[in-house]
Amino acid sequence: MATEKIGRTLLVAAAVALGCSAMVSLAIQFLRPVQDAYAQLGRNRAVLAAAGELPETVSDRMVVSRYLDLDVRMVDMSSQVFVDSSPVGDARLYDHWALGEGSPLLLHVSAEATSDQPSLLPRYVPVYLVWEGQTLHRLVLPIHGQGMWSTIYAYLALNGDLSTVAAMQVYRHGETPGIGDRIEDPKWLSTWIGKRVYDDTGRSQLHVTRGSSDSPYRVNLITGASVTSEALGNIVRFWLGPQGYGPLLQALRGSTLPLNPP
């Protein structure tokens, strides 16, 4: 074998790297629309599951049509009221989690004691209402925040009383496969059902802690995935607190904000 010239070695290395990256970028470019469609479907599914409207076997088409049937309201997080029209268009299609950094639709909130929670919140957030006749049956709230390694995105459904948990649904996360991803376990998520999110003084009080899951304000953490499951508790507490949906829910409970079926 002839001795190798450095120039040629570098040239071949660059050519192979260029060829490979071109192949990867092209593939991703072509596949992105399909992946996005599936991501949208997954989000619809998660919302429906939290709303209690997802039957066990259901076609993709049914998921979409049932999702579009939901009563969606847009919440303006700066004034904590429902808004009829917002600059982001159709609330059913709007994904407030897809906002890029530096988007004008992000809102600065003063980070207090909960420093591990987002200091930038989306200005407009879609929430989903499930009606039973004239009374509110469930309110599905999107929540997100820092897990152990990644941002956890989830849907929390409250009962019509707006102070007990109806369902908890983890939508997306990047926690450790096989360990942190046990927060998706339906068995564990079902232990959230019926927990109280506010104490008598109206403070957001739901915690994920070790032991004593008898308390209405406590969810037992997952052994082996304690950091991730505790983080989910922190996220819920933050989003139901004063910087999240707290004021909105208080107004709705106190009927100072009128709420009527569509």
Added chain:
Amino acid sequence: MNYRQYLTRPLLDENPITVQVLGLCSALAVSRSLRPALIMAASVFCVLVFSNLAVSLLRGVLPRSIRLILEVTIIASAVIVVDETLKAYAPDISQVLSVFVGLIITNCIVLGRAEAFAMRHGPLESVADAVGNGAAYAGILLLVAAIRETLGSGTLLELPILPTTASGGWYPPNEMMLYAPSAFFIIGLLIWGVAAWRHKANRSPHSELETQPAHLKYQETAG
């Protein structure tokens, strides 16, 4: 050797899993049920064929000093494309397989064939070799997955085969089959069986003396 031998030798005599003991991690991890194993086998197959073909075509220009790096670059690119394709068209299975599709990069079978075979053979021979080895890997993976799913869940491709006691049948599922160690046992038994069979075949007066092909010496048993 002719093309037919390149295709058939890996299936038994030079099987990458049972004889060369390569690619075990994924064989252990994704063999719990048949459907993800099918997708995994297809993914490894595609990566193997692509990398063998690409390396074989480039074997004249790849500088010796950095050939391994370039081989891994080619393999890694193919794996990313396969991973993204799965995320687009089989998102559920992609989630089950999670990191193991990405880990095909470190599957010793792929780098082993690229380095030991494709670097010294033409494109057609290399593709034949990749097809043979891919099929051999798939065969073992699917066999292990079929055994584990049948005994562990009483189903095959999620269709009930053995009626489990939970659903009113007579078969109490063997839960151990759902955990990785059971794959160790099954693959161990397979390796034993194949080794015993080869031993017996080699002692018969008509067979040629078995000699390990020289290129096998390059392969490691870490993946």
